[in-house]
Amino acid sequence: MKLECKVNGENREADGVREGESLLYILRERLDLPGSKNACEQGECGSCSVYMDGMLVCSCLVLAGQAEGREIVTVEGLADENELHPVQKSFIEAGAVQCGFCTPGLIVATHDLLERNAKPSDVEIREALAGNLCRCTGYEKILDAVKLAAAKNGNGA
């Protein structure tokens, strides 16, 4: 089948899509956007988090067909090369990035949190990131990064 959707502000299409392909697969393998990661493929880790029509979703759980006509924003769409988003800067500064494989999902989830809630409490931060697994950092610096981004009035979007 053919899939058309808007990704990071551009109209994109993919041809010959097989039923069963996930939005994550489309993004990574057909649209050259490998920023969203595949770490579990079944909705347990949050590494594949993207926006679909403004909602945070696990793109591994979205069937390609469900993305038809939708508007997708991935980690690649949050900032350009020359100017990082404050959330991205905060992750680097706080030391919240190690191997970086969980990072894109966390960046999108944090971006979403701060869009909705510019000054989240610790509990709200933990709740918002509850679906994101990280095997490297032990999480503490990730929580610090979110607070740092909020303090910078991180929601530049």
Added chain:
Amino acid sequence: MTATQAPGKSVGAPISRVEGHLKVRGAATYAYEHRLDEPAYLHPLQSTIANGRVAKIDASRAEAEPGVVAVLTHENAPKLEAVGDAELEILQNGEVGFRGQFIGAVIADTFEAARYAAGLVEIEYEERETDADFRPDRDDLYTPEQLNAGFEPDTSVGDVDGALASAAVKFDATYTTPREHNNPMEPHSSIAVWDEGELTLYESTQGVYWTQNTIAPLFGLDAEKVHVISPHVGGGFGSKGLPHANVVLAALAAMLVEGRPVKFALTRHMMFSVAGYRTPTIQRIRLGADAEGKLSAICNDVVEQTSKIKEFAEQTGTSARMMYDSSNIQTTHLLAALDVAVPSWLRAPGEAPGMFALESAMDEMAIECDLDPVEFRIMNEPEKDLESGLPFSSRGLVACLREGAERFGWDGRNPTPRSERDGRWLVGTGVASSVYPVFSMGGNAATIRADSDGKYVVEIGAADIGTGTWTTLGQIAADELGVSFEDVEMKIGDTKFPNASGAGGSSGITSWGSTLVEAARSLREKIEAEHGGNIPDEGVEASAKMPKNPHRKEYAMYAFGAHFVEARVDEDTGEVRVPRMTSVFAAGRIINAKTARSQFMGGMVMGLSAALHEESVLDTRFGHVVNHDFAEYHIPTNADVGELDISWIEEDDPYVNPMGSKGIGEIGIVGSAAAVANAVYHATGTRVRELPITPDKLIS
């Protein structure tokens, strides 16, 4: 926060990782993400029996499926050289040695086509009885010739039995740790391409040269015909150290479609059978002490598992050989060889399970001796390394224990279990020591080029698996070159750069850093001697190999640490929470305060995870891991982690390496599970000797 570092002042500074800006944008290229034309996708066929052989394999329906390019089975697989490694020599016959073993692959134009067609391959087996039952009373346990990293399996100093018989205080208990899986977030991934007899592998690996040196002989190639590219790796924790059969499968498949890149990423499910794991262990610890609490006997008898097709013997008992003072020390290791997947490295192989048992036992023994567990450890501090007889190059355990006790507020602790409660929560505290050897690995070389504009390019085939190598090696080079950090560009993660060992055994910085220091010195000398102290217009470069460290023969080298944990246990449900943990490390000079903290913390939390969550459940009838995903094999989420207080003591160790640093990738995990278990005991009065400490073990 990449403020310019003054020349010579980079080491120690909390410099943000240089590749961070790529990672936060999703622009860092991991193995599966290299852009190559017309890639084909691989989906493996995995054995559904644990022991037997493939009697018949019919791929005709799969081959007829649109999009399928080829089906690889043992019937058409290219021949591999016999290198004596049955884990890697796949598809050479139909033999099956464990459930999940690769028995073939479908290669197709898209991943979903490959996955679908894999289900159409019809396979018949001749099944033999599965023997996957890990028990200490098996009659076929055997002593391996040597343990991982070359350690002796059995050691004995003095007369343990005699000392135990005459000890005023005796202790004897058995601890178990389960099979655990590394589970880096990035699944093991490869893109393999053959071109005119040369193989290029885009790999998620802890060592490009480790991969090259393992894969080349299998394909009968000279090492330089295998190119390995691995700039960014999404974690490894040991499982991407020794290459596993997934790399061989990708390379075999790529041979069938010569010239076309073949992409293969394991799924999370597959990682539970083919990517290595920590063996389950059963450890009987015996301790003897005099009436004052001076240890007279230390003994760890270990039983653990390996695979029938390939031996891996974890060095579980080694820390008991050097940790505490005693004239009588004995350690033994027995293996059960089963129809199971091949165990391998998982962060601190040996020390992690071994120190869970020893440090739990030390807590129990302190109680038997009526001593504070911190003081008990300190009074049994050895003067030298009892295994080698050498003095320690530095040993900061006592300082860590004292400093940690102070930071944590240990003094005045009421030793009585169940002495504190907060509503329905029983509150307790526990302590444990940590240790990890300072390993160094051979085969390192580096090249540094100076350009006339004062910029330096440093090349070494090292790995950054999230550890911070891109940054820390730049700091080391900058200081030795006497320039600022920003003037040094690192090039790592590729076999086009000079030979390097991998990221394993916390040996990376010691091995690579020593090599860089040597190369920087040569370059400076060359600039001085041949160019009058000025970099010529055309630039200048120098190379060096890692020098031998003469002090290795003179000193025993280890990093140490101490963990303090507060645990809260819900009296009714048995739920365990760890609201705070304080750890202090003595690990020589810290190269980068920011990345180091992350390394320590990640290790501590992985130990916490071992204490409370991680357990792979094997169905012994069929030999497979039942809970093979994150829904059922639990690793911590942010809710499981409370306040973590991490610090390190100043330690000046001139012997370990020219930087004075000790590896820190593993020291954080060692002992941290025991500290949790000891705190749980103090909270509840229930001693759990079988990890993980799940609620059912606390509400009997």
